[in-house]
Amino acid sequence: MKFVNRIVVALLLVTLAGAAAFAKSKNETISFRSDIKVNGTLIKSGTYTVAFDENTGELSILKDSKVIAKTATRLEKRGRKASGIEFNTRQVDMGRELTSVTFADSDQNVVVNQAGMQAGGN
Numbered sequence: 001m002k003f004v005n006r007i008v009v010a011l012l013l014v015t016l017a018g019a020a021a022f023a024k025s026k027n028e029t030i031s032f033r034s035d036i037k038v039n040g041t042l043i044k045s046g047t048y049t050v051a052f053d054e055n056t057g058e059l060s061i062l063k064d065s066k067v068i069a070k071t072a073t074r075l076e077k078r079g080r081k082a083s084g085i086e087f088n089t090r091q092v093d094m095g096r097e098l099t100s101v102t103f104a105d106s107d108q109n110v111v112v113n114q115a116g117m118q119a120g121g122n
Contacts, residue, residue: 026103027051028085036089037097039071039112050085050101052110059101059110072113076100081107 030050036043038061049062052073061069082102089096100111 025051025053025055026106028103030085030087030101035095037092037095038069041069042095043068043098050087052101052103059112071098073110074113076109076111078102078107078109081105 028050029047031047032043032045034045038059043061046063048068049065051060051062052058053060057073059071059073060067082104084104086102087098088100090099091097098112100109102109
């Protein structure tokens with residue numbers, strides 16, 4: 001009986017580890033009508049892919065599968081699900097800066113961490 005219990009526990013651990021390895025990542029197309037900054041990197045107006053990795057908490061902006069910018073984030077609960085992709089910016093000294101993204105059908109905002117940002121790519 002102990003042997004069977006150990007096998008069940010081992011299978012459970014393998015299943016949980018596998019689920020953690022395949023945690024969700026979200027990707028959507030986003031269009032910026034004006035230039036914005038993401039973690040100090042200037043993103044020109046245009047259409048990009050925005051990707052959020054729930055394992056690392058990183059938000060990436062991609063153009064043609066190339067990472068243009070990457071930043072640390074945190075999740076913040078919102079009152080209702082977003083009907084489509086939404087993003088917010090704020091005015092800074094040299095233009096506008098991305099502050100959050102909400103994916104379609106999500107009830108959480110992906111908020112860009114203002115302190116402790118990670119280096120972005122070019």
